[in-house]
Amino acid sequence: MTKIDNFQAKDQEELLAYVETINPILYERSRNSLAGSVTHLSPYITCGTISLNQVKDTVRKKYKSAESLKLIQELAWRDFFQSVYASLGRQIFVSIKREQGFGVFDELPKAIIEANTGIKIIDNAINKLYRTGYLHNHERMWIAMLVCNIAGIKWQVGAKWMYYHLIDGDLASNTLSWQWVAGTFSAKKYFANQENLNKYGLSQDRQKDTFLDKSYEELDADSEAKIFPGILQPRMYSGLIDNTDYLASFFEQVAAPVGTLFTITTITDSLKQKNDPVLVYYQDSDWLISRNRIDFVVNQIKKIAPNTKLFLVPQNHPDLVQILKSLPSQERMFPSLTDYYPSFFKFWSRAERLI
Numbered sequence: 001m002t003k004i005d006n007f008q009a010k011d012q013e014e015l016l017a018y019v020e021t022i023n024p025i026l027y028e029r030s031r032n033s034l035a036g037s038v039t040h041l042s043p044y045i046t047c048g049t050i051s052l053n054q055v056k057d058t059v060r061k062k063y064k065s066a067e068s069l070k071l072i073q074e075l076a077w078r079d080f081f082q083s084v085y086a087s088l089g090r091q092i093f094v095s096i097k098r099e100q101g102f103g104v105f106d107e108l109p110k111a112i113i114e115a116n117t118g119i120k121i122i123d124n125a126i127n128k129l130y131r132t133g134y135l136h137n138h139e140r141m142w143i144a145m146l147v148c149n150i151a152g153i154k155w156q157v158g159a160k161w162m163y164y165h166l167i168d169g170d171l172a173s174n175t176l177s178w179q180w181v182a183g184t185f186s187a188k189k190y191f192a193n194q195e196n197l198n199k200y201g202l203s204q205d206r207q208k209d210t211f212l213d214k215s216y217e218e219l220d221a222d223s224e225a226k227i228f229p230g231i232l233q234p235r236m237y238s239g240l241i242d243n244t245d246y247l248a249s250f251f252e253q254v255a256a257p258v259g260t261l262f263t264i265t266t267i268t269d270s271l272k273q274k275n276d277p278v279l280v281y282y283q284d285s286d287w288l289i290s291r292n293r294i295d296f297v298v299n300q301i302k303k304i305a306p307n308t309k310l311f312l313v314p315q316n317h318p319d320l321v322q323i324l325k326s327l328p329s330q331e332r333m334f335p336s337l338t339d340y341y342p343s344f345f346k347f348w349s350r351a352e353r354l355i
């Protein structure tokens with residue numbers, strides 16, 4: 001599978017040509033490893049330029065259903081999270097099924113923020129997050145596990161920090177994955193020990209005798225007893241800042257939401273035909289975004305709809321609810337599944353029959 005280089009701006013046609021090169025058999029075989037053939041499509045799916053259905057249909061045309069099923073199942077995880085968000089709304093921002101037992105601290109460990117935990121695979125992943133805004137699913141799970149279940153930080157603190165830095169930051173996939181790892185939206189907390197990191201990480205980063213070089217029972221027992229490694233003790237504010245002025249510096253602003261409205265998650269090719277595209281950006285102080293994310297989004301917009309203007313919606317805007325309601329949203333992969341499904345596997349048992 002050809003890799004997407006540096007997440008450059010791409011329109012739908014270019015993305016569909018790229019999806020043609022995806023081999024779902026290779027994906028299924030290798031996707032768990034950091035060196036595996038994952039698609040790197042998440043930033044483009046999250047910004048709306050290509051939909052889950054377009055990826056699924058393109059892959060299905062070339063491959064038999066059994067060959068493409070694993071990739072479609074992974075796409076369905078995103079659709080599952082969107083369905084939970086549609087059902088629960090802002091309740092996804094609090095623990096859904098149970099309280100986070102060891103979620104006691106409000107600030108991240110300094111060693112996480114500075115990528116200095118001593119676990120090479122995790123430190124490299126954090127540096128990669130800062131540099132590129134993209135992480136492999138395993139890297140996200142490992143970091144979240146370390147933050148919530150080893151260091152005892154409230155999952156929301158980690159979720160906001162990671163969301164900020166990701167160029168594919170998606171409120172549903174992000175918060176619900178953090179909750180899944182922390183055990184507040186799953187049957188139990190997720191743990192990965194050094195052996196697991198060594199198995200799926202890059203071979204040059206393998207280590208022994210780290211604070212994760214323990215059995216799963218030991219990691220779980222430490223977490224239950226709220227015992228954590230000293231390196232994770234000093235904590236600090238994660239330093240997220242409001243970059244709205246940076247976003248605004250790329251566009252002429254308008255004073256009212258008039259024109260063809262879109263958001264940073266609906267940058268579709270349909271905007272190419274419009275004379276009056278207006279990006280509506282809601283200044284949500286809870287869910288800030290980094291300059292990396294802004295650069296990615298601005299590049300997508302400049303490629304697809306270069307004459308876009310910007311309408312900023314502050315949190316205290318008198319018509320906030322009405323404006324947010326009028327905005328387009330992403331197409332669902334399984335639009336008929338509108339009930340609340342408490343687990344992916346309950347969702348998937350219905351979804352699989354609809355493919």
Ligand SMILES: Cc1cc2nc3c(=O)[nH]c(=O)nc-3n(C[C@H](O)[C@H](O)[C@H](O)COP(=O)(O)OP(=O)(O)OC[C@H]3O[C@@H](n4cnc5c(N)ncnc54)[C@H](O)[C@@H]3O)c2cc1C
Nearest residue numbers: 038039040041042074075077078137140169170173174177
């Ligand atoms: C703690 C944590 C935070 C996460 N935050 C986000 C986020 O903010 N935005 C985001 O898009 N994904 C998030 N994910 C899900 C997943 O890690 C990424 O979608 C995936 O790694 C993106 O890389 P890819 O496109 O190469 O994935 P591939 O493996 O190639 O998968 C193809 C597509 O399927 C979807 N997908 C695959 N796995 C998942 C999954 N587990 N959950 C949801 N969708 C999935 C994505 O749209 C992805 O682009 C998070 C996962 C964890 C554990």
